[in-house]
Amino acid sequence: MQSLFPYHDTTSAPQDAVAALTDAERQFGMLPNLMRKMASAPALLKGYLALGELFEQTSFSPAEQQVVLLSVSRENRCDYCMGAHSVLADMADVPKQVTDALRAGQPLPDPRLEALRRFTTAVVEARGWVDEAEVAAFQEAGYDAQQVLEVVLGVGMKTLSNYTNHIAGTELDAAFQHRAWRASETDD
Known part of the structure; x- marks a missing residue:
């Protein structure tokens, strides 16, 4: 099943995921495999990153x-x-x-x-x-x-x-x- 979900980068990812991957690489100093897999579904990648930013803004x-x-x-x-x-x-x-x-x-x-x-x-x-x-x-x-x-x-x-x-x-x-x-x- 892993072949269904490739490790994307900015050259292979769906166009809708490229900006999010670029931002993730800038933020983390690398492109984590999780984001590379999530890029197959650009909305998932964007949603995860947005929720992560919001979680960082909590009172914790x-x-x-x-x-x-x-x-x-x-x-x-x-x-x-x-x-x-x-x-x-x-x-x-x-x-x-x-x-x-x-x-x-x-x-x-x-x-x-x-x-x-x-x-x-x-x-x-x-x-x-x-x-x-x-x-x-x-x-x-x-x-x-x-x-x-x-x-x-x-x-x-x-x-x-x-x-x-x-x-x-x-x-x-x-x-x-x-x-x-x-x-x-x-x-x-």
């Missing part, structure tokens, strides 16, 4: 954003996004102890980040049907109603990439290989 710190994105990716068992976002978490100065716990599905050493991890995981597991106790526990950790819904934005954004990677068989870029992760090696 860069470290909290990575907690959300890694929590979603782990729950969805996305090897590509776990590897890539582990590197992005390193770049966002997320302590390695936190990232390693996220990768292992273990409680985080910081209680507030742990509440964020638990709530994000609950949203994914329950497909949004989280009970009031989950919302209350999240708020007791210091998060507010806005942040409840900002988690939903992060879940939506990351689900687009997780599912794309599952279907298209995206290979982890060389730049992220040192933080590779395999769901099959972490089965609970």
Whole structure:
């Protein structure tokens, strides 16, 4: 099925995807394989990049954003996004102890980040049907109603990439290989 979804660049991508690929390469300093695969559907690529920009504008710190994105990716068992976002978490100065716990599905050493991890995981597991106790526990950790819904934005954004990677068989870029992760090696 991978042959259905080639690794596009600006010379092979559908014309509607070229500007988004050019912007992504400028933003990331490389053209990640995820975007190269997404280019087969220009609207998907543009939507993912737009949601990513919006998620960066939330009230969450860069470290909290990575907690959300890694929590979603782990729950969805996305090897590509776990590897890539582990590197992005390193770049966002997320302590390695936190990232390693996220990768292992273990409680985080910081209680507030742990509440964020638990709530994000609950949203994914329950497909949004989280009970009031989950919302209350999240708020007791210091998060507010806005942040409840900002988690939903992060879940939506990351689900687009997780599912794309599952279907298209995206290979982890060389730049992220040192933080590779395999769901099959972490089965609970």
